[in-house]
Every structure is written in C-alpha cells, then in structure tokens.
Amino acid sequence: MLNAQNISKKFGTLEVLKNLNLQVQEKEIISIVGRSGAGKTTLLQILGTLDQPDSGAIEIDGVNPFKLSKNALADFRNQSLGFVFQFHQLLPEFSALENICLPGFLNKTKSKKQVEDKAQELLTYFGLEARASHKPSQLSGGEQQRIAVARALINSPKFILADEPSGNLDSQNAHELHQLILQLREDFNQTFIIVTHNMDLADLADRKLTMHDGILI
Numbered sequence: 001m002l003n004a005q006n007i008s009k010k011f012g013t014l015e016v017l018k019n020l021n022l023q024v025q026e027k028e029i030i031s032i033v034g035r036s037g038a039g040k041t042t043l044l045q046i047l048g049t050l051d052q053p054d055s056g057a058i059e060i061d062g063v064n065p066f067k068l069s070k071n072a073l074a075d076f077r078n079q080s081l082g083f084v085f086q087f088h089q090l091l092p093e094f095s096a097l098e099n100i101c102l103p104g105f106l107n108k109t110k111s112k113k114q115v116e117d118k119a120q121e122l123l124t125y126f127g128l129e130a131r132a133s134h135k136p137s138q139l140s141g142g143e144q145q146r147i148a149v150a151r152a153l154i155n156s157p158k159f160i161l162a163d164e165p166s167g168n169l170d171s172q173n174a175h176e177l178h179q180l181i182l183q184l185r186e187d188f189n190q191t192f193i194i195v196t197h198n199m200d201l202a203d204l205a206d207r208k209l210t211m212h213d214g215i216l217i
Contacts, residue, residue, distance in 0.1 A: 001024045001140040007056035018214030029192045031202040036210030040195040049077045050162045086164035088144045096147045097132040104154040122150040142173035159191035163212030
C-alpha cells in the first residue's frame, strides 16, 4: 500500500529525517511514537504529500505522487488520502453534513448527490444522523472528532493519516475513538498511520514504531 525509502528532510542544518524507510500493508494500523520534536509530524506530512522530502522516494499503491503535476497531486491527495487532526479542523460556519462533504465536493469523479448520499451513510454509521444540520459549536468534542473521521472517509481513501487524533479528547471519548479505528479497519478495509503520544492507542496498532534520531525503530 505504501513504500517509503530513504526519506531525508532537513530544516536548515537540523536533520529531522535520516534515510528513513517504512512499508505499510493494506488494512494495517501503524502507530508512531516518540518525544516531541522528533520529526513524527514532519514524516506524516511527507507521507500525506503535504510536504516533499529532500531525498528518497515514496510510492502509494504503485504511484509516486511527487512525480505528478501540481494539479494531479492535489487530485491524488484528495482521492487517495484521508486526514484526521487533533483539533478536528471543522469549519464553524458549515453543518456536520457539509463538513463531511467538503473533500467529496472537490473530488472530480463524484457528483454532488453521490457525495451527499455517502455523507448521510457515514452519519448513520457513526450514529450522528440527528446531528446532520448542527454546526461544530453545537457538537460535543467526541461528536466533532467523529465528524472529522467521517470527513476523512468520504472519498474512500487508500489510507488515513492521523496526527494525535485523541489528543484533545477526554479519556472516555478517546477510548471510543480507539475502538472506532479498529472497527473502521474491518468495516471499511481501512489502513491507518497514526502519530500519537497516547500509549493506549499506540499499543492497539499492529506495529508500534518509535521515532528516534530521525529514523523509525
């Protein structure tokens, strides 16, 4: 599903990633842990094609995204990758349904009705159909994060990249999100790469990797 080879990245003279290698299989859940500033988020941004490595190569389902044109890369990112962030990143002026739909509306292969139908299905799956018209400010933290996960799923991505997905949740909502990730792997054949400081979440993964001195252990 994903093959990253010899990925290196510097910021000035600081070498953040050092010839790093990572292979991820379909339906695998990978957690990445390590001290703050170790380069975990930098790696996630590169794997998510939001930043480019200084050297090395990445293939996602046989495609090297950094060889694509700017527009083709944007389409590839939109259609192939899902993102979940610590602070949800929901747009406050839009409803829960509209927030889920937004990446789908950018997907040139889907009609507006197809996107809205899929969003309704996801709301039902997450038990949030009664919250469809609610703005983020009218939702609990746990509900907001489930909407964010639904948004990540709207285009049926090849895998989801999550940066501290439970870092802004209380212990009960964090536990429910952790169990949800396991369920999504089964129900949607979903693959996850998760950066986290939450050891409970990290330990649920198929592989827990530690970022240390710019490499993964």
